Amino acid sequence: MNSKPLYLGLDLSTQQLKAVVVDSQLRVQHIANFDFDADSTGFDIKNGVIVNESLHEVYAPVALWLQALDGVLGKLKDQHLEFSRIRAISGAGQQHGSVYWKHGAADALRHLNPSEPLEKQLDDAFSHPYSPNWQDSSTQAECDLFDKELHGEEELTRVTGSKAHHRFTGPQVLRFRSRNLNRYEQTAHISLVSSFLASIFLGRIAPIDISDVCGMNLWDLDAGAFDQRLLSLASNGNAQGLEARLGTVYEDGGKHVGPVSNYFVSRWGFSESCSVTPFTGDNPATILSLPLRPLDAIVSLGTSTTFLMSTPYYRPHPAVHFFNHPTTPGLYMFMLCFKNGGLAREQIRDAINHASNNSTPTDNDIWFQFNKQASSTPPLNHTGPNSDMHLGLYFPRPEIVPNISIGTWRYNYTPFSKTLSQIPSDKPENVNSDARTIIESQFLSIRLRSKDIVEPAKLADGSSLPAQPRRIYLVGGGSKNPAITKIAGEVLGGSEGVWKLDVGDNACALGAAYKAVWAAERKGPETFEQLIGARWDEDAFATKVGDGYNKAAFELYEQGLEGFERMEQDVLSSIGDSASE
């Protein structure tokens, strides 16, 4: 029997639980996933969540994730994974969601019966059966209080790395406590989704991770501690009580938190010495899926769209997020997050399929019409120097930045006269060109909001290119789509091209697995970047899928960007700032 070590990485995201197993040389050995909608039984969910439109609530059943963990481990077993070879585990969770453990839950975790699945046994472990989801937008009143507590969003952003956001855990805890005081009082521990999953493996409550803790609006990044004023606000004056529920946060992202619990040893055959290392947020884990250099960027095209960079500079601004880097003190993760990513593109895809009488396509060709339209429409639907540019905003969910509520807006922008005019939204001929416009819209928003963090690219001959990322790595479900990949490079540039990881949409789970490798095999102060950089095999793990920077396209989109910014302002001033992000 092979005794070489393996490392398990998990990704508990919005729509799936994914698992990736790698060896010490970072080569993928196993991949499995549990799709919440397709594979679960007994939950009234769509796209992994439950939506209460009238209250702007979005939440997920915690028991669903327990069922998913049994399911995904079962799938790995079916692939004949030798669990006993797994030396360390790490994982990632969709960010900001919180899990409320009852008094006595720690006992239940310790005494799990290995002959039974998790879901049934932990039925009574939670004071609240649901976890608020990152798509929730029910906490505007609480966000206002957070901003007020630190005398405005600038100071809250400086301290916590982000202004108050509906989905952030602090405002969510405040709302939970205000509406469910009894349940809050019954709560002994509050986990993030990441530390919840780690707790299951550990058989006791796991600490919250040093990077994921920054998605709460409660953590002071400079001080490396919870901000007592914000804890007090979220708990109605009992900061100490809330801090006890949240637990200690450790700086070392590679810490050995403890061995895997007996349950996993007996039920699945894990080794007793298998180490559980801190589980982080899905975006922090994604930046660990390769040795990311400063000025390289990752665009994650999952349910959300996120733009991620690793940077030594802490430059907080209310339109962006800064988190502690998950492994490397002194580095930060810069993030933009858009709620309207994959599901918004799917709505356009479905409308195009419907219009082309291809309303029940098979899985293989479900994106065919969308891609055909996106690829055959010229950039910005701009057919000549005097013609209009076509722009749009597609928000089936309230957006984060810009802070605009649900709606679809289409505009024409005439670059030479700089005039903007709204197109009536129900024009039927819009439907096909929407494919290109929605992709461009999502990338233009990223380009607009990341312009202060990218720098001009220096070329070997001493000349330089306009400010843009060096390499752009595309990950997440949408990265499989060639039309999206091509337009990403045209809009965003990328002086060293557009790249895709060969692990496809499993980059986040892969990053978690790499974190486990680093945690278990690092020598002394060896950083994640040093260890993974030395083992990373670019030819085997990544493929260049586009040239990136193209002068003509980049300049055309620069013009389009002016119109795009004005369109956002026009929509904002016509509907007012959304009270429900």
Ligand SMILES: Nc1ncnc2c1ncn2[C@@H]1O[C@H](COP(=O)(O)OP(=O)(O)O)[C@@H](O)[C@H]1O
């Ligand atoms: N071929 C494709 N083209 C475009 N989008 C795709 C394709 N395949 C999957 N997706 C998108 O990927 C999304 C899921 O991505 P994933 O990274 O797995 O999300 P999450 O981690 O949020 O669960 C789906 O919402 C779907 O729209």
Ligand SMILES: O=C(CO)[C@@H](O)[C@H](O)COP(=O)(O)O
């Ligand atoms: O809210 C955020 C980040 O702030 C989202 O990115 C969630 O972390 C969910 O991610 P995906 O399921 O789309 O990967």
